[in-house]
Amino acid sequence: MNEFTHTLVRLQDAGLTLADPADDLRGRKVVDRNDDEVGKVDGLLIDEDERRVRFLEIGEGGFLGLGEKKRLIPVDAITSVDDDSVHIATDRDRVVGGPVYDPDVVPERHYLEDVYGYYDLPPFWGPGYFYPGWPR
Numbered sequence: 562m563n564e565f566t567h568t569l570v571r572l573q574d575a576g577l578t579l580a581d582p583a584d585d586l587r588g589r590k591v592v593d594r595n596d597d598e599v600g601k602v603d604g605l606l607i608d609e610d611e612r613r614v615r616f617l618e619i620g621e622g623g624f625l626g627l628g629e630k631k632r633l634i635p636v637d638a639i640t641s642v643d644d645d646s647v648h649i650a651t652d653r654d655r656v657v658g659g660p661v662y663d664p665d666v667v668p669e670r671h672y673l674e675d676v677y678g679y680y681d682l683p684p685f686w687g688p689g690y691f692y693p694g695w696p697r
Contacts, residue, residue, distance in 0.1 A: 571604045572606070572614075587603065589646055590602075591649060592649070593653045593655075593656065594650055599621055599656050602618065603631065619632045621656065621657060631662040632656060632659050634649060634676075635676065637680075637683075655680075660676055
């Protein structure tokens with residue numbers, strides 16, 4: 562098993578900016594493979610060492626911010642991005658049933674493994690991993 566030495570932080574907490582402002586997906590709605598809205602991108606989790614976005618932080622459910630749950634979706638699940646939306650390869654029910662994310666807690670390896678496993682995607686620290694290079 563590869564050693565996990567990465568630190569993931571929310572972009573807004575890292576004091577960093579994206580090289581291309583067009584890559585900032587925060588505020589865009591997330592749309593599933595059936596064109597159903599899942600939620601919106603509330604944040605981006607970045608790998609501080611490699612300076613790459615690894616997860617979208619999605620806010621879904623609730624009303625006026627009450628009862629909203631946060632979830633992480635690996636960037637590897639993104640199929641396309643347009644001016645208003647981020648399209649993902651799974652369906653809404655799958656996302657809603659996924660692991661809940663607490664933005665006040667730094668995600669540990671076992672939680673991230675659970676998220677990648679839930680979406681049937683290989684973790685970014687695994688052998689042979691290839692960064693998806695979204696949104697282009």
